[in-house]
Amino acid sequence: MVHSHVEKLISDAVSISFITDIWSSSVSQVSMLSLTAQWLDEDFALKKAVLHSQECCGSHTPVTISAAFEGMFEAWKIPKAKVHAVVRDNARNMAKATMEFGVKSLPCMAHTLQLAVNGGALSQRSIADALAVGRKVVGHFKHSSQAYSRLEDIQKELNMPVKKLQKDVTTRWNSSYYMMQSLVEQKRALSAYAADYELPATLIATQWGILEKMITLLDPFEQLTRDISSSVATAADVIPGVVSLTRLLTKSDEEQDKGVRTAKRTLLEAVSDRFSCVQGEPLYAIANIVDARYKDRYFDADKKEGARNMLLKVVEEMASGSDDQQGEAVSASADDPHKKARTGSPKLQDMYQEILEENELSERAATGETASQVHAYLGEATIFKECPFNYWRSNQARFPAISRVTAPCTSVDSERLFSAVAHVIDEKRNRIHCDNAEMLVFIQKNLPLTHKDK
Template sequence: MITHLKSRHPEQHQDFLKSKKEKMLAKTHQQPLLQSFDKARKYSSDHPKVKDLNDKIIEFIALDNQLFSVVEDVGFRRLMMHLEPRYAMPSRRYFSDVALPELQSVVASQIEKLLAGACHISFTTDIWTSSVSPVSMLSLTAQWIDEDFTLKKAVLHSQECSGSHTAAAIASAFESMFGKWKIERERVHVVLRDNARNMAKAMMEFGVTCLPCMAHSLQLAVNDGVLSQRSVADVVAVGRRIIGHFKHSQLAYSRLADVQKELGMSVKRLQQDIATRWNSTFYMMRSLVEQKRALGAYAADFELPATLTANQWGIIENMITLLAPFEQLTRDISSAEASAADVIPAVVALTRLLGRPNDMDRGVQTTKTTLLEAVNHRFNGMHCEALYSVATMLDARYKDRYFDEEKKRSARDLLLKVLDDMSGSADASTEDPPEKRTRTGSLLDMYDEILEENVMFEEQDKTASVSQVISYLAEPTIPRNHSPLEYWKCNQARFPALALAARKYLCAPCTSVDSERLFSVASDVMDEKRNRMDSEKAEMLIFLKKNLPLEIEVVNLTCSSPIGTHNLIIELTDLPCHHKWSLPLCK
């Protein structure tokens, strides 16, 4: 068009050039001046950009356990000034007294909406005492299964528990916590707690179903069966002295590292145990065996506070072999997916393993027998607990395969009763079974009696619930590495009554690990640098640290492909402020 004007319309072309020159002059003189004023002018406190940056900073403080004073540090302020010169950063008081409660309120309201849609919720609880400040905290975590058979978890409380930890005080605290979240007792499926008597009594006074933590029971069983024996206790004490020597001397560790290098071994540090966690003692013994050659060479040139004899080394190696299944079980039940359905199968498999002779039992047969007795004692009543039995039946990996004939019949009756109670109908299947006919002592009567015992369940009136149970149990189990929740998501149309019960019973954990992990976060929040922080702010920070990542969901995932690169555009919009990143990906 410009070429056409120049060749065919010279007068109009001259007017065009004149107009273009005037615009360029105006832009050259005025725009830089306006931009200079804009860049020098700070954002107002109600500007959307300020609100967005404030939200990002309080999220950064909560997610990364940062001090509130980080906003006053020179390096951080220089960084923010470089990123956004017009942003006037508020004081630390603003973030601790205003921004923190606002973010906590936003996340709490989202969790409250999720809890309102949950019909049955399971909880874990525990009490923790800080080592850097005179503060004790009572935890409350929740988990439930939504309509899509996805396991949901949230931290509700880690509030201060002052005064004496009596059952009445704990029950009162629970009533306050449940009232705050508007959770009725009817929706409380079970509360997992430790084996302390005050906690068990508190749950009884509060009027909710509770179960002991399986990991704690396993700890007590190992202590009763193994660690309390004199020979093992002596070996553990010697091991602690050896590791303590290296823990308190950097020179000793440097010498040990040199010995490891000379022997062609990888440089590893010895692992100290914690008396209240038996598996840490297992890891300590294993680290000693791994470094047996290095420790022997070290002892030849340098002094050790104690040494292990050949017999004691043998005891350690036997203990590692004997306790390896317990370590595997502890890891399994401490996983995020573990549920109450894992208790009966785990204990049945463990007791069968301990009761079976093995070539590796030399020297530890007595200990193995004692350990089996301790496990049977600690888990004696697990089959009598309806929650364990019904949860196991509803787990498609186990069903009724881990019950003997007598317990299998009881478990089926319990499952039918649960289905009846949840449906609100009086199914004939839950009525008392008909009385058996008195048989004579003839051989033909014995044939009839055996057939009757094995078909009694199928001969009951086949209501909808009974038909579902019969069909469900007749099918093979799914592999152990498959998800039972995924099974029910795919089969809820076939077994609607069982799927509804599965949402209730499979949401129960088998340990209180969630609460214990919560207190690991609490120890990071209330550390030596923040030992004077009040408990209310500490609870807010713990609440956000655990719950804020759960609210981040990818809601829009698109890819654009410029020449030579691929960019992944991710938007996160469930947080109070909008997130968007462009991540370069390989072609």
């Protein structure tokens, strides 16, 4: 029943985006390849379905992965013409596999941010040394319940909230951010503990200063990572996020930058390098421009005209009945990143608003000179609080050629999927067959679809 229902939804979709990733079990010699579909139905409701989490045997070469894709898409009778984009990680084998399979792909933005932060800041000697010491401190309490009990007693004596320290993992840069946060929050308690008990290492004054400065510097990255990791974030959020983050990093603050100027500069260089081509990538550009929150306001002056031309080309092709480009126009997330930024990181939100205000006036001035659908749409003010899906639900009749399908911007859905797989293939069930594990996860993830659509 679940399979047939998902099959019906997939067959009705005009254009579909996909998320894929490879996971290796820590309790058995098993690797699995995932495939999650995402699309908009006729009412502009975002739909998602897990299609596969199948065993990926042998070496994970592009040829092997491409062949696996071939089998997956054939099993669901999905023609390549219906594939809008596949979101994957930055690994070369995944990028080459999608290319060999013959579909367009986008790198996971969260993974790209991971590479930028690790290469631009966390790998610097002074920061890496401070993190290494912090890791030893956290490890001391993680491996000793008695030590944690003593720390909790000290927290209570100091009228501090009783909290556990967080340890980072290498694959998640923001886990290092959370570790730094937890250490700085417990600085008084840790100092009191060190006065009475032995620690394997202690942070010196300059290292505490580095951690405090790095928390402030990395706060916008953490905010952006959370925004794009939302289950409803799409490719439309990439360009505004990168442009706002870049602008924030270019602003100087003598007091705030003291001690982390090099880290800030290298972060800016890493972000600029990793995301240098996003404004010229059609999948990102059109996603951004048809999102009524952003339109063409976040493009550099020399890229804005090119983005408009991309949209015009797609609109003309769709109007003439071309089926080849139906997946080019991308709608945006149902979430409001401005709202998130207001609660989590006012500085990052300031950049979003500042860029909008700078570009809004020029767009309004040009409205009277154009009568075309695209120029009329771009000439109107951007929405701020309104959900973009609701916007297109209300305005589809006015701009029928502009609104179409969504593409995700990260492979976070695959990460969440494999978290579910890890609960199925665990230490107590490490010999379960992959086909059975896939079936259980398929039902768990897709069963809610049968209830929502009734």
